[in-house]
Amino acid sequence: MSAYLELSQIGKTFTRGSATTEVLREISLDIAKGEYISIIGHSGCGKSTLLNIVAGLTSVTTGGVILDGKEVNAPGPDRAVVFQNHSLLPWLTVYDNVRLAVDKVFSGTRSRAERDAWTLHNLELVQMGHAKDKRPSEISGGMKQRVGIARALAMEPKVLLLDEPFGALDALTRAHLQDSVMQIHASLGNTILMITHDVDEAVLLSDRIVMMTNGPSARIGEVLDVSLPRPRKRLELVANPTYLKAREAVLKFLHERHRFVEAA
């Protein structure tokens, strides 16, 4: 397996005054092109920190991130992030939020008309073309997250980073969005790294699930291959033995061996 995105011996220590906290220790992970990876762990285990490191928003203490043969240590549109709380700019319309990203990434390579078409295309991809002139405050939480995904996709990133993208949504909306993401992954073949704390979501969407031990000094505890064929159908999987086994493995890891210990 050739690594497209390589996390190499990543360690992260936060220093506050004289106190230092080691959050991540020796995280190494190779991700192939087109792979869908989920990172799951209890809250506070540093999984968001790990995603921010890959995004370049947080710097590493040791180790590094190599994407497509080059080390990355600053944020950039080749690693588009879908933030947990959508992070749309409220003073721009849905269209303008996506267009801002499109203009920034493709200003030198595509004409104005092409960028307009590309913006609309990506909004259609997440079924948000109908709301292009609305402001974020006028659409629902699920719709905002769709626009956030469209904005990320529109950058044509090498890796799509999803930071608990469905965490703030209700169960039904979440299921719809998961289906949308699966469709997009199937048709575009993106490389996706997703943070989640939802076991079903991880098993349904991922090719591999990376399970993290509890912090401080969190490590990769186990990596589980989910060898379910794609396209996956939510309903058909309910009684699928492979699905259930994978689900059980993750649950056991999270609740038996690395039970969440309340820190405070």
Add this chain to the structure above:
Amino acid sequence: MSVTALKDPPREARRSGSADVVRLKPAAARPSRWPGYAKSVAATVIPPLVVVLLLGLLWEILCSGAGATLPPPSRIWADSKDLILDPFFVAGPQDIGLGLRVLVSLQRVAVGFGLAAVVGVLMGAVIGQSVWAMRGLDPLFQMLRTVPPLAWLPLALAAFRDSNPSAIFVIFITAIWPIIINTAVGIRNIPQDYRNVALVLRLNPIEFFWKIMLPSAAPYIFTGLRIGIGLSWLAIVAAEMLTGGVGIGFFIWDAWNSSRLPDIIVALAYIGVVGFVLDRLVAGVGSIATRGTQAS
């Protein structure tokens, strides 16, 4: 420094008197002689009118006695009718209507406040972005902003050797502090999410300023501008009293020197109305410009 309390007077006050409890039928069933908006206009206009009339009456009674030091409304009307009725007369280079005088003062305010707005927002942006600039400059600003506007005037006169630029400088230095401080606070309060978006998109500093900073900090900036315009108007009247010229401030001083008390009272009314209009103007521009900037 919140100004929200100044907004909209309680428009619902009129409801308290009506007998809502017994009226079960919807009000629409009754043919209404008044269109809805006329009613609401009347509801906002009539209470202040009544108050003004009552106060005027009280004033008339208090100042009509033999030993009264201040003129009653009736004498103001008799003595200064020309100032009230024709704000734009020109009877000579120093004898012009109050409306024209206000315009002269407003011109100074426009220049001074305009400069303060541009410089204040830019400085506020720099200070808000840099923790060290904030730490270094904030105590200085907090100290300087408490200096009364007129205390700057002698220095300004010494530096510019002319009254008009000095008056403009006083406006500038009065209005700039709340603009700087509010802008800096607004910039510091830009959510990390928006900064992350800018980082991922690799916006350059100029794009960041226009696309993220200004819209995100706009509510704070307009709070600063609104405080600033109020202070400017306070300062210009005081500054003109000392520097002379044809502004509304000097008019008051001149009227005092020639014992024309009714004229002073008319001028005060002008100043009050113009100050109110200025505040509403900035607030109005602000509410248009900041539409949709609040995250949901």
